[in-house]
Amino acid sequence: AVAPTVASAADLPTINWRLASSFPKNLDTIYGAAETLANRVKELTDGKFNIRPYAAPEIVQFNAVMDAVKDGTVEMGHTASYYYYGKDATFAFDCAVPFGMNSRQQTAWMLQGNGMKLMREFFAEYNIVNFLGGNSGTQMGGWFRKEIKSVEDMKGLKFRVGGFAGKVLQKLGTIPVQLAGGEIYTSLEKGAIDAAEWIGPYDDEKLGFNKVAKFYHYPGWWEGGAQLSFYVSKKEWDKLPKLYQAAIETATFEAHVQMQAKYDAKNPSALARLLQDKTILKPFPQSVMEACFNAAQETFSEEASKNAKFKKVYDDWLVFRNNQGQWFNVAEQQFAKFNFGRKLK
Amino acid sequence: AVAPTVASAADLPTINWRLASSFPKNLDTIYGAAETLANRVKELTDGKFNIRPYAAPEIVQFNAVMDAVKDGTVEMGHTASYYYYGKDATFAFDCAVPFGMNSRQQTAWMLQGNGMKLMREFFAEYNIVNFLGGNSGTQMGGWFRKEIKSVEDMKGLKFRVGGFAGKVLQKLGTIPVQLAGGEIYTSLEKGAIDAAEWIGPYDDEKLGFNKVAKFYHYPGWWEGGAQLSFYVSKKEWDKLPKLYQAAIETATFEAHVQMQAKYDAKNPSALARLLQDKTILKPFPQSVMEACFNAAQETFSEEASKNAKFKKVYDDWLVFRNNQGQWFNVAEQQFAKFNFGRKLK
Incomplete structure (x- = not known):
């Protein structure tokens, strides 16, 4: 579908959307991504496009966000795609797969490999347009x-x-x-x-x-790097003026960076306290x-062997993932190994 | 200064800016960040705010971008702040410092530590508002x-x-x-x-x-993670409508993510060929x-001991940098050590 064009910025419509987050407000780092996005979209549209985030389980249970967006209960969601692993294991590639990639590698596959293209194809069957929505970095066991x-x-x-x-x-x-x-x-x-x-x-x-x-x-x-995702109802997406589409898309990058930064800033002191x-x-x-x-x-x-959709994504993901290790073991790892254990004064 | 508010989106002015990049077009990964930003800002303003990137040395030499923005020769720049180390060593904290932080840590300090606040204070003396503008990851020796x-x-x-x-x-x-x-x-x-x-x-x-x-x-x-930066002339920034300020700010995050992703996607195969x-x-x-x-x-x-500005930033940066290692040595490093050397099939 082609998004309607607007003759001038004055034609921009007032739009109110609901965003169902899979996360409670006390997970401020993850939940916060929805607020980052909503605030920025509002600013970018002169206050006309309002996306209101709802924490789980206020309007939708944490693991029902995908269905809520698919069915049009809400226009937008923020969630972890591996929650829907039980419906189809392919969802996991949009979040994290065992022995998969770290945060930077996952983002690289999505944006500069075939990840986003493949996952968009997959999500289209669910009436969803997916976007990056943050990453936690490597989680604990x-x-x-x-x-x-x-x-x-x-x-x-x-x-x-x-x-x-x-x-x-x-x-x-x-x-x-x-x-x-x-x-x-x-x-x-x-x-x-x-x-x-x-x-x-x-x-x-x-x-x-x-x-x-x-x-x-x-x-x-x-x-190794659990990616969060924003979901937009494809039906609603197609109705948006191009400027509003651009506002959502660019704001997802901001939310993506801010979440990882917040985890990286807050985890060290929390570990020390624990x-x-x-x-x-x-x-x-x-x-x-x-x-x-x-x-x-x-x-x-x-x-x-039993899921052709999974195999299609796995085959591409596998090549990208296997290709990352040699380089990441060189400059990045050698710097990390030397540097993380040494304090400057 | 307070940015002018616009009564309605229809009032948005047409603005043309020049952006001097420190990079030639053949460094497509780094140079590309300016294009990513310019394209997005144009979309977000219904085509009214045009930022035209110029590759170095077309209008400005690679290491003269800071002066060009400071002096108002161009409204905007994209550069590596450590090029200006000779003017004041403090510039380096906006890019990379020996045995400093990796890409994620640098971003975390800037956005969720005091980095952006401290560097904005420092750059204000140069009539510059600085923004994140990508990262190369750990470079080679x-x-x-x-x-x-x-x-x-x-x-x-x-x-x-x-x-x-x-x-x-x-x-x-x-x-x-x-x-x-x-x-x-x-x-x-x-x-x-x-x-x-x-x-x-x-x-x-x-x-x-x-x-x-x-x-x-x-x-x-x-x-360990060389950050690139966008510079905006503070005088020009203060004249922008809030919506245009928001467009620039959010687009810098997108450029920031895309550059790191491009490096991470392209370095592995290049290393294998070398x-x-x-x-x-x-x-x-x-x-x-x-x-x-x-x-x-x-x-x-x-x-x-001889530069109070350097000391002010160093004291804050040091605490953040020293606090990162313990946590990064745990989940992130252990995953990397096990995973990067093993291929899945």
Whole structure:
């Protein structure tokens, strides 16, 4: 569809939209992206295009944002596409895939590889136009009541973890459990679950997990860089004047940068505080990482063999992802290895 | 000054600006940021606000962009602030400082730390409002005719390298040389210089340095994440309608994201091609890195003791930079270390 053109800026219509966020306001870093976008779009349209964000679950449950946009309940959403992994594993490429890419690599694939093109094709079937909407960076592996020392320790572990990672971990005998954020603390405390992953230090600290499960394992190999996304109803998008389309599109970049910056600014001090309060920081053992990597590879192969949409995106994503490592291991990694451990004075 | 408000969008004026870029068009990744910005601003203002980018040295020499904006020769510029290190070392904090931050950390300091606030204060004295304008990521250490094996090898080395790094390297007896990009190849070939740093694989490949200096050392510890910047004449900025100010500001974020994404998408294949064509990739020896780190620390202390502006920014930047390492060494680094070296199939 072709967007209507306006003869002059004076013709710009007043438009009010609702944006359903998958996130509560206390996740200020993620939720804030919707506000960043809405404020900027308003400014860019002389106050005429108002997008009002609603925190979850005010008008839509956190994992129902995709359906709400698809069905036209709301014009816009802000969410993590891997919440819809259960509907189609292909959604995960718009967010994070186990042993996939980090934040910069994911953005590069989306914008300068074929990622955005492929995901737009995929989302079109859901009446959705997708945009970048932030990234958390590499997340933590989560909070464990007992230290994970071997692959054996993963067997029978009741672990609150999301869709794609859960599928991979089942191959190691782990029992993935689905729980809303608000239920995790009590379940961990009572021992109803043995472990739970959430996001990273800044968000995890608010929920107090360190009080009830002191082993903080890393990395969250299932989300090396979890991208958030804005969804716009395609039907509503096509009705917008070009200037309003441009306002939304450019504002998504601003929200994208600001979210990652906020996480990067806030996580370090949160981690330092957690370490002063019972938290024992431990990498996953190499053997566990290897076993998970192999299990992920099996899961990808199985999914690709039965889901042509998944395979189409995976084939492109795979080449891009495999091509990144050599270069990122050079300047970027060598600088990081030398520099992060050294303080200037 | 307060920006004029417009009664309605119909009042929006037609404005034509010139933007002087410090970069030639063949550096499409960096130069492209000015085009990204100009195109978006035009769209956002219904074609009324036209910013025309000029590649260097069409109207302004690459290292004269700051003066051109300050003096009102052009309304806008796109440049690397460390080009003006010779005028005041404080400029470097807006771009890259030896053993400073990587791309994400620099952005985080600017947007969610005190970086933008402090640099705006500093730039105000130059009649400039500064904005983010991209990042290259960690650059390479450069091309060397002979392999660097020890600190001793740095002594007497004629090295084409920029201001701040040159100052640091002088403490090791290195002789920094200033040369424009177009002069490097011939100087290296003739042995007039022993080494030269430029940017990274994608840009370096175009200049063919691998034909005349096969040792490609890394990392470029003097630019762990070199930020580019847009400059706007403060006088011109204050005259803009608020909507035009918003259009510029938001478009700078888009240009910022797109440049890093383009580098990240294009560097890997360029590195692979260079490695198939004579290039020998070598990290700087640990002893050299340590010596450079110590020399950088000395340089910072000397500069801070004689330049109050530098000290003011350094004191804030230092706390932020030192606070980043612990967290970045956890999830992000552990994921990188495991993941970058492993291919999925």
